[in-house]
Amino acid sequence: MKQGHVEDKRHLRSLITRQKLLEAAREVFLEVGFQKATISQMIKKANIGYGTAYVHFEGKEDLLIVLMEDVMQRFYKIAETSFRPKSRQEAEEIIYTQVKSFLLMAEAEQDMMQIFEQAIGISSLVSDKWKTIREKFIQRISQDIAYAQQSGLARAELDHEIVARSWFFTNEMYLWEFVRKEHHRSVEEIAKTITSIYVTGLYI
Amino acid sequence: MKQGHVEDKRHLRSLITRQKLLEAAREVFLEVGFQKATISQMIKKANIGYGTAYVHFEGKEDLLIVLMEDVMQRFYKIAETSFRPKSRQEAEEIIYTQVKSFLLMAEAEQDMMQIFEQAIGISSLVSDKWKTIREKFIQRISQDIAYAQQSGLARAELDHEIVARSWFFTNEMYLWEFVRKEHHRSVEEIAKTITSIYVTGLYI
Structure with missing residues (x-):
């Protein structure tokens, strides 16, 4: 039971991180266009860790x-x-x-x-x-x-x-x-x- | 008369250079694609002078x-x-x-x-x-x-x-x-x- 609870929480946190990054990506794309956008800008804007970000997405x-x-x-x-x-x-x-x-x-x-x-x-x-x-x-x-x-x-x-x-x-x-x-x-x-x-x- | 003749020849030479460069451009584009192609490669292939080339075209x-x-x-x-x-x-x-x-x-x-x-x-x-x-x-x-x-x-x-x-x-x-x-x-x-x-x- 406890194990499942921890996994649920971890999964939820992971989903939130992913969502934050997507929202940040959207904003960066709209601000600077596709060509100039970088995943670093997005990670910074989402205020999440680099490693965490790359778990979800390989690139912009x-x-x-x-x-x-x-x-x-x-x-x-x-x-x-x-x-x-x-x-x-x-x-x-x-x-x-x-x-x-x-x-x-x-x-x-x-x-x-x-x-x-x-x-x-x-x-x-x-x-x-x-x-x-x-x-x-x-x-x-x-x-x-x-x-x-x-x-x-x-x-x-x-x-x-x-x-x-x-x-x-x-x-x-x-x-x-x-x-x-x-x-x-x-x-x-x-x-x-x-x-x-x-x-x-x-x-x- | 003589002046006109010289101008005609110059004009013709200029047309030939332009044509050579276009032909070379076509070949380079087909070989390496648009993104990787450079005007330098085209000029080299056409075997013409840099200055002459830029009279005709600003870029690829x-x-x-x-x-x-x-x-x-x-x-x-x-x-x-x-x-x-x-x-x-x-x-x-x-x-x-x-x-x-x-x-x-x-x-x-x-x-x-x-x-x-x-x-x-x-x-x-x-x-x-x-x-x-x-x-x-x-x-x-x-x-x-x-x-x-x-x-x-x-x-x-x-x-x-x-x-x-x-x-x-x-x-x-x-x-x-x-x-x-x-x-x-x-x-x-x-x-x-x-x-x-x-x-x-x-x-x-």
């Missing part, structure tokens, strides 16, 4: 990847919403809401997403992680398309994986435009237009 | 940008082909041919495109240049869509610029997949599927 790339997974998990929740449309119109409504939420979240998470974009360009570790995240989205979209095809709502002759990739690519590129504040249109206008093309192109 | 980024413009000019020729369809079917044929040529060229130029992708990630100068090139493509596609809308072939209620961006994004992302050899499908299969969604979505 690992820290960034955890932060990226965390943010992208929130995006993924949007893609994961139930997709069981009974009609083409219902499909269009669900998809429009998904695209709109996706782009609004890109705006909301703008600062961290800018750091992610830098890191994807520079680090192959981060870039590989981004590709894995992208594939997860594409697989999910692919399933939704297959469902619509099986229900007779979508054109069955189209390869659902190619369609899913192409659809995600459009969304992703608009996401980066919103992250960079390069858009001159509203989220709603873009979501409406791209959804209309996509649904008209895919659905019967 | 400038050299890469010229090489990128050159390759992308070939891509742009595809986008520039005349677009005066008389029917939806004709539009689909032209667009299919454009997408196919675009992706085949990505395969053909794979090695240099890989260098460009690295450089876009690392250098903001190169990344800005890429954005300028992208806008040129989007403007051209936008014109084509506007033409189809004016001819009554395409849905007039859609914003042609948003549609053009979204269409270019899909093409660009597949381009990078072919550059990275990440595709598991043939160029034809992808071109056919994405063209079908796009034309069905946009045309009447």
